[in-house]
Amino acid sequence: MIRLVDVSKEFKTKDTKIKAADRINLEIKDGEIFGIIGFSGAGKSTLVRCINLLERPTEGKVYLDDLELTSASKKELLKARRNIGMIFQQFNLLEQKSVIENICYPLLISGVRKKEALTRARQMLELVELTEKENSYPSQLSGGQKQRVAIARALATNPKYLLCDEATSALDPLTTRNILELLETINKKLGVTIVVITHELKVVEQICDRVAVMSNGKIEEEGKVEEIFLSPKSETGRKLVLPDSNSGAAPTRDYLRIVFDGQSSFEPVFANLISELGIKLNILGANTEDIGGKAYGQLLIERPDESNVKKVRDYLDKTKVSFEEVFVSKEVISA
Amino acid sequence: MNIKIINLLITGIGETFYMVVASTVISYILGIPLGVLVYATDKNGICQNSFVNRIVGLVINLVRSVPFLILLVAILPFTRAIVGTTIGSSASVVPLVVAATPFVARMVEASLKEVNHGVVEAAQAMGSTGWQIISKVLVPEAKPSLLVGMTIAFTTILGYSAMAGFVGGGGLGAIAVNYGYYRYQTKVMLITVALLVLIVQIFQEGGLKLASYIDKRIKR
Ligand SMILES: Nc1ncnc2c1ncn2[C@@H]1O[C@H](COP(=O)(O)OP(=O)(O)OP(=O)(O)O)[C@@H](O)[C@H]1O
Ligand SMILES: [Mg+2]
Numbered sequence: 247m248i249r250l251v252d253v254s255k256e257f258k259t260k261d262t263k264i265k266a267a268d269r270i271n272l273e274i275k276d277g278e279i280f281g282i283i284g285f286s287g288a289g290k291s292t293l294v295r296c297i298n299l300l301e302r303p304t305e306g307k308v309y310l311d312d313l314e315l316t317s318a319s320k321k322e323l324l325k326a327r328r329n330i331g332m333i334f335q336q337f338n339l340l341e342q343k344s345v346i347e348n349i350c351y352p353l354l355i356s357g358v359r360k361k362e363a364l365t366r367a368r369q370m371l372e373l374v375e376l377t378e379k380e381n382s383y384p385s386q387l388s389g390g391q392k393q394r395v396a397i398a399r400a401l402a403t404n405p406k407y408l409l410c411d412e413a414t415s416a417l418d419p420l421t422t423r424n425i426l427e428l429l430e431t432i433n434k435k436l437g438v439t440i441v442v443i444t445h446e447l448k449v450v451e452q453i454c455d456r457v458a459v460m461s462n463g464k465i466e467e468e469g470k471v472e473e474i475f476l477s478p479k480s481e482t483g484r485k486l487v488l489p490d491s492n493s494g495a496a497p498t499r500d501y502l503r504i505v506f507d508g509q510s511s512f513e514p515v516f517a518n519l520i521s522e523l524g525i526k527l528n529i530l531g532a533n534t535e536d537i538g539g540k541a542y543g544q545l546l547i548e549r550p551d552e553s554n555v556k557k558v559r560d561y562l563d564k565t566k567v568s569f570e571e572v573f574v575s576k577e578v579i580s581a
Numbered sequence: 582m583n584i585k586i587i588n589l590l591i592t593g594i595g596e597t598f599y600m601v602v603a604s605t606v607i608s609y610i611l612g613i614p615l616g617v618l619v620y621a622t623d624k625n626g627i628c629q630n631s632f633v634n635r636i637v638g639l640v641i642n643l644v645r646s647v648p649f650l651i652l653l654v655a656i657l658p659f660t661r662a663i664v665g666t667t668i669g670s671s672a673s674v675v676p677l678v679v680a681a682t683p684f685v686a687r688m689v690e691a692s693l694k695e696v697n698h699g700v701v702e703a704a705q706a707m708g709s710t711g712w713q714i715i716s717k718v719l720v721p722e723a724k725p726s727l728l729v730g731m732t733i734a735f736t737t738i739l740g741y742s743a744m745a746g747f748v749g750g751g752g753l754g755a756i757a758v759n760y761g762y763y764r765y766q767t768k769v770m771l772i773t774v775a776l777l778v779l780i781v782q783i784f785q786e787g788g789l790k791l792a793s794y795i796d797k798r799i800k801r
Binding site for chain 1: 697699700702703704705706707708709710713717718721722724725796797798799
């Protein structure tokens with residue numbers, strides 16, 4: 247379990263002070279994949295770096311299981327860090343060392359003998375499916391392959407926790423999906439607790455169990471991914487989930503938001519709705535993805551007149567599809 | 582040109598090599614720890630210590646700002662205390678090392694600064710101690726750049742060694758001064774200059790080639 251209690255981090259620059267993390271309270275349970283999402287500058291990296299004390303909080307306490315890291319001795323901290331793997335957006339591999347040497351590094355510094363380290367490193371390479379690249383150098387690998395090596399390296403010492411700071415942000419969508427699948431496997435098979443930092447909703451959707459929405463150094467809301475995706479309560483949450491009203495992509499009329507959060511993608515929900523109710527519905531926008539036979543995303547349809555809204559509502563309730571009514575006129579007034 | 586001069590030049594080359602190689606090696610033995618110290622104690626470094634950083638930085642800058650010829654003369658008593666004489670190639674090594682060490686320290690510091698900070702951070706996140714980061718991450722990652730620095734240091738020391746020839750040091754510099762300057766034998770002087778140029782070329786080229794050969798960031 248990772249527990250943050252009233253953690254704050256203040257950066258002092260020449261003339262200003264920035265509170266990058268502001269009285270954060272968070273509990274990450276063993277075995278879960280926890281997401282931290284927010285826009286750039288929200289303080290996500292700062293927060294995750296406070297967990298392994300790469301950044302020392304100016305206030306508050308950080309606990310790893312029963313150990314309070316913020317008051318641990320240097321030796322205890324180093325030992326604790328070996329129990330927390332970390333991967334980064336820019337991979338951060340040792341560029342003058344080969345793939346296998348990179349994976350051996352954390353083992354060798356923790357006193358494992360060379361021969362055993364090599365055996366273990368090869369097992370890790372197998373896990374990330376890169377055995378043929380054992381003797382390559384990072385410069386000879388693609389971004390996705392580099393991240394796989396970074397994952398193998400982070401997990402070589404068999405840590406209980408893995409922190410991922412924008413681990414897929416430098417990768418294309420397909421590679422992103424592969425890496426996320428790998429992370430999911432690691433979570434399921436090895437039982438590693440994973441903390442995922444991202445600004446992309448689809449990353450959270452695909453692998454996280456719970457998520458915290460962050461903005462201005464504060465956690466605005468926190469909960470199960472389905473809940474937040476279905477009905478985001480905080481302003482940042484709504485900005486992330488609802489279509490962006492600044493980009494012009496958002497509907498200007500009232501609409502219904504039908505949310506797909508993992509139903510079978512083989513079921514034609516929308517087509518059934520229309521044919522069964524026999525009403526004409528106008529699609530305003532759609533953003534859905536099929537991930538492993540499951541549908542994720544949302545479908546926006548123009549709000550029909552009141553009697554038809556009721557029909558749609560009843561039908562969706564009956565088929566257990568989540569939806570939300572969004573009133574644009576009201577939002578404009580409140581904004 | 583007679584045999585005597587040829588022998589003289591051969592001895593000169595040998596002495597120059599001895600002086601320059603010995604000085605480079607010793608100033609690296611002293612300069613690497615010094616450079617690492619300045620790098621590590623800098624703000625945001627791996628063991629910040631602004632007091633140590635300022636003191637060491639000040640000493641380095643002080644020595645570096647003294648012109649070599651003046652330094653050479655100023656530390657004559659020190660030189661005599663160490664090698665017992667102030668004349669000859671061995672005596673030149675002392676001022677060369679004193680002048681080159683701070684220079685080397687700055688070169689080492691610059692090379693270490695080139696190492697991507699993210700890599701250092703990743704090593705910290707894996708629970709590396711400060712010493713492990715220095716010995717297993719920073720120095721190996723900076724190796725190609727350190728090697729380039731070394732070729733630059735070598736040529737600079739070679740230039741200094743010729744100056745040492747003016748005040749009783751040995752090597753090609755002394756020959757150029759004794760024959761070209763005091764005896765007006767321009768030909769001998771030109772030959773020594775050509776030899777110096779050749780040595781610089783060989784080391785410069787060789788050093789850079791080797792640096793790029795060992796650099797794994799270059800795709801091949
Ligand atoms: N070392 C530092 N010194 C001063 N300010 C900093 C430092 N690190 C971060 N900040 C500031 O803290 C705030 C949060 O930064 P942080 O990197 O945690 O954001 P982020 O949510 O990770 O953003 P991104 O998605 O762009 O990575 C920013 O305003 C940033 O400028
Ligand atoms: Mg960040």
